[in-house]
Amino acid sequence: MSAAHTSSRHVVVVGGGISGLAAALRLLEGGVRVTLLEASGRVGGKLHAGEIAGMPVDLGAESVLARRPEAVGLARAVGLGDRLQPPAATAMLWTRGGLRPLPQGHMMGVPGDPAALAASGVFSAEGLARIARDAELPPTEVGEDVAIGTHVAERMGREVVDRLVEPLLGGVYAGDAYRISMRAAVPQLFEAVRTHRTLTEAVQALQARAASAPQQAGPVFQGIEGGIGQLPLAAADAVRAAGGGIRTGTPVRSLARGADGWSVTTDAGVLAADAVVLAAPAPTAAALLADASPAASAELAAVEYASMALVTMAFRRSDVEGLLQGSGFLVPPVDGRTIKASTFSSNKWRWNAEADPGLFVLRTSIGRFGDEDDLSREDADLVSLSLKDLGEAVGLAAAPVDSRVTRWDRGLPQYPVGHLGRVTRIRAHVSRLPGLRVCGAAYDGVGIPACISSGQQAAGEVLATLTARDEGGE
Known part of the structure; x- marks a missing residue:
């Protein structure tokens, strides 16, 4: 034009x-x-840039999917290309009373290699056996749409949904996997399950296709300095x-x-x-x-919309040294904790760590669709609840030098x-x-x-x- x-x-x-x-x-x-x-x-x-203890932080979304071109392309177009930065470290799952490695070889929590799940300690023997049964079950018709949690539970059992799919999907939608549309949320998986005999085969086919695609080179996610x-x-x-x-x-x-x-x-x-x-x-x-x-x-x-809150805290690095490993952890809702995830920002983002080497920034998320009662509490209560869970998860006992609660009321469409x-x-x-x-x-x-x-x-x-x-x- x-x-x-x-x-x-x-x-x-x-x-x-x-x-x-x-x-x-x-x-x-x-x-x-x-x-x-x-x-x-x-x-x-x-997308909200803010500060805590004089340090720049994200008070909303903190990364973009780099395997799609739009966000990285816009960042470059508006002069931020040289400030793009991949995340460091790896995430964990806080479940069954401990921090456990996030199992690999999955697509939004749906396993492509059931055998790789055993070493994580996330699943019981019964849960692992139920996941493996997917290979024996007859094909399942998904019709015009199906809830991702419903389909995965039918094929592989509820444990894989509750322990892996839910926390991963919750990090994106703050939603309920048993309600979230597979066709809308993971369209490529929806199409694959319509043409493959088992769910495992559908995930494996998508993983093989992704591995051979040239655009899949480079980091999956990117952040921006600042x-x-x-x-x-x-x-x-x-x-x-x-x-x-x-x-x-x-x-x-x-x-x-x-x-x-x-x-x-x-x-x-x-x-x-x-x-x-x-x-x-x-x-x-x-x-x-x-x-x-x-x-x-x-x-x-x-x-429909879900509400949530982000609790951002800054600690003296000397008070948390040795306690906070990796980029943070996800929390399956089935474990009944208040927080749904915690990001160790100063481990995950180089720019955050360099902003003030004497401080360590982390954040927690609270609330998801159908689980929003805690959001009626005062900010100080949300900080206290976050500290309680962090104490149980990683042994954190220090008080933050600064904290900030950001509330996203009706912030995430379902x-x-x-x-x-x-x-x-x-x-x-x-x-x-x-x-x-x-x-x-x-x-x-x-x-x-x-x-x-x-x-x-x-x-x-x-x-x-x-x-x-x-x-x-x-």
């Missing part, structure tokens, strides 16, 4: 998370005028440098479709827009589309069975609204690359709409 066709066009992006920022950059590349409106006082959404929270800040700078406007602290109160475009109402006034990219969470999108598309609004309102059908219906309803598209974590994946892709796709569709309109096609 040439700027000549669209230089007079104005697009409003509602939402300043990474999806909205990616959409704004794509729109600016297409030659339109862009105004991004963010309700909160900062851009970035769940924190992943630097990515939206750099993206926002790039938006401004390209002539785009960003207004934080500016919630959108209503959207209205007119004869010539859209009216976007804020407390500061009404903006006229030729098109709108709605990059807000599902509840906000539902409210804003209530008049323009009641059907889309109803579907969006039904999207992908239950049927989620993709809901997304299809939402987009079908929205497609009937000329010049409006939706994007974000509620649709095509909660990971950062998926959110960036979602924003770029929505922007591309809006640009195509504007081109057709300018050429007399609409």
Whole structure:
């Protein structure tokens, strides 16, 4: 698309998370005028750069999947390419009363080599025997969709779900494996189980394919020096440098479709827009589309969200020396602990360790879908509960020199069975609204690359709409 066709066009992006920022950059590349409106006082959404004890830390997402190109590509495009950094060390599982190595050879917790699980100490003899039975069972039909926990439990038993799949999936979705859609969360596995006799064979086929793919070279995950929270800040700078406007602290109160475009109402006034990219969470999108598309609004309102809290703490390194090994640990919910995971940030990220060699930063996560009672506690209580679990897990007895609790209320959209059908219906309803598209974590994946892709796709569709309109096609 040439700027000549669209230089007079104005697009409003509602939402300043990474999806909205990616959409704004794509729109600016297409030659339109862009105004991004963010309700909160900062851009970035769940990507949040902060400080503790004077050290930079991530108070939200801390890494990106590097096997997809979108996030690494955006980081390079906004000048952060030389600050990309792979994580160090390895994660453990805190289960059955001790820290145990995270078993290898799995895909999101689903084993591809059952024999490799025995040495981990994570599974009982009965659990290992049940996993091996997958090879003997007749094929299982999965239909149009199935919960990943349900299918894995049917093939390999509940123990592998409870001890391995749940903590790994929980780290991504803060969800319940027995509800999470395999088709939505692990689509390549869903397709594989439809064409292979056993679940083990399906995982092995995917692993073999991945091993032979040239794009699989290099680290699986990447961080950014100073924190992943630097990515939206750099993206926002790039938006401004390209002539785009960003207004934080500016919630959108209503959207209205007119004869010539859209009216976007804020407390500061009404903006006229030729098109709108709605990059807000599902509840906000539902409210804003209530008049323009009641059907889309109803579907969006039904999207469920999980809440969680991150407890970030800084310790004197001398107080924790020798206690904190590896990059941290995951905690199976079946073990009944308060924390669901702990990341030893100063072991995992070189930039964190170098920021202040005399301090050690770690964080814990609390809360998941259906298990949010602890989130009603005060911040100090969440710190105390985290310290109690850390004491039992690694023998940590020291008090932190600083702590910070970050709460993500209704922060993570859930992908239950049927989620993709809901997304299809939402987009079908929205497609009937000329010049409006939706994007974000509620649709095509909660990971950062998926959110960036979602924003770029929505922007591309809006640009195509504007081109057709300018050429007399609409």
